[in-house]
Amino acid sequence: MQTKERVTDQAATAGFTWGYENGLRDGACEYLVRQLQPAAPAKRNCSVLYVPQGFEAIDQGVIEALRLTVREVYVAEPARMAEQASLVRPDWMLVLNGLHVFPADHLEQVDAVRSLGIRTAIWFADDPYVTADTMYIAPRYDAVLTHELSTIQMYRERGCAKVVYMPLAVDQMRFKPMTVEEKYRSDICFIGQAFWNRVEMFDAIAPYLKTRKVFIAGGLWDRMRSFKELKRFIRMGWLPVEESIRHYNGARIVINLHRTTETGKDNKNVLGLPGRSINPRTYEIAACGTLQLTDRREDLPHYYRPGAEIETFADAEELRAKLEYYLTHEDERRALALRGLRRTLVDHTYTRRLQQIAEVLGW
Template sequence: MHTKKATKSRFNAAGYSAGYVQGLRDGACEALAGHVSPPSAVKHDVRVLYIPQGFESIDQGIIEALGSTVRELYVADPARMAEQASLLRPDWMFVLNGMHVFPEDHLVQVDAVRALGIRTMIWFADDPYVTEDTVAIAPRYDVVLTHELSTIEVYRQLGCANVHYMPLAVHTGWFKPQRIEDKYRSDICFIGQAFWNRVETFDAISSYLKGKRVFIAGGMWDRLKNFDRLKSAIRMGWLPVDESIRYYNGARIVINLHRTTASGTDNKNTLNLPGRSINPRTYEIAACGTLQLTDLREDLPNFYKPGSEIETFTGPDELRVKLDYYLTHEEERRTIALRGLRRTLKDHSFISRIQQLADTLQW
């Protein structure tokens, strides 16, 4: 009986401590968000037809930002974009990515839209992982935007006259600090597909993760050599966006490990272009007010200051050391996360990015 009471007392103390830390974080995020002025949208006298890719949070972020930025906005299904363009006669047809859910006659439709005198633009969000496809798509558009530095020169060499580096951003109306239930809390969280470089990293730190409160979600995690050791922490399959946001909010640390760019079963990058730019997850985690540990991409310092607004690692050993450090240094962890949140709200919302796009295109 005495042992049971002692155990219950320890659990209660641990729960109180976790709740106290979470409460500090929630209050600090609310205070910061109240003092950061969101960017103001500037209206432009442009009519835009937007064609979504099916990346729910990215599409919705772009749609809402365009709605505040252009005079008229229409949204159409990829299967009917030429028909809708003919009826609406917008100034621009703006396509996100142009793959996966797009019909086989996608490029024929783009040609038909251009023949009407309507300018066309595509924003690639999967570079450089599917360059086998994008090199065929890019030349058929008037303007090519890409979030990946390594693909810019490739598109120019294909004859694309207007190629621009356009980083992605985050829908801050969705990804934001919020109070969550205990079931979403973890010490360490990772959400994403088990590409081979991620498998190697998590196999290498599996012993360290054992016994900690860990949440991993995504497909193909049964590739792990140490799957049995981590399986209780893994939720196999796709995780809805709203749940991802809750898990980001509930984590003390979120790991952000970019996928490998090597050509093979997981990629269609036969040009073997390197990954130089950060993924959308970088902005999304930061927007939730949670510390992330990310592998270093070349353009990261242009968006977040490592060691101040975000934290980085170069391999499993350094990842393990930094996980251990920030799990035991609450104030430093919270301070970096708050700085990352501030930077995101100021500079990396889709309102900010669509205004950057408007300036680039001289709307």
């Protein structure tokens, strides 16, 4: 039987180790963030009307980056974009996604804006999962930006004159390293909707997850065969962005598993286009200074170096093996996460992305 003194000593040792490891991480992250603060770009002599989709994590990052990039920025609700455009007469109207919250007369409003001589661009953030809609929306705009490689040729074939491959990015003022309370700490974290491919993956690694401190959040997780076994780890329903950021920061590893592109499986990818490009969550997790394990997408090596700035997996067996490896190799886990943070701050902020958009659209 352990003595009270021995238990106390063990607790003190564990507490010291925990504080030391987290102190190293927090200090290194703070150093990188301070060192890599970008200089404000020279503003373009251009005015832009921005129409948000309602994706909080993206819209605010784009708006703030626009304010650093162009002379004047206006923001309009989707239902009033033509009215606002006629009042402020911007040089360009930039629309995010054009889905879900946009009104039935969305495309008629775009036509009205173009009739005023105002150039229009749409940036699709949900490709290729909603091509049933986007293939009809895209031709009504002067320029189409998409983060998904597989849709570029499709938009050109639909008659779009200017189609640009434009990856998404991260709002580094929101998604950033921070010290969080114990309630946000976990070994393994996943935040997102339980699309069927995710259900299959998490069912496959459920025996391993039961041995770790896990946090899962999102809808439809009761689809899993192992839901009852993992229920204590799951927060059902939508998680506010600020809470997601805290959980990313508190996790030792965050899993990023892209949704399936298979037609009819929780998507409207009627053309059956493959998923070749990474999702915005890739940048958001990396910006929090946390190690990320993601499934492989074709364009990932253009944005992060697998095995050096981000880690990947191909199937459940490899995911389980890499979870175990990095949870037992703390120095390697922390170093890889810090390299991912550095790459994100240098190359993948919305400030950087809006500069690229300004170049290709001629602002």
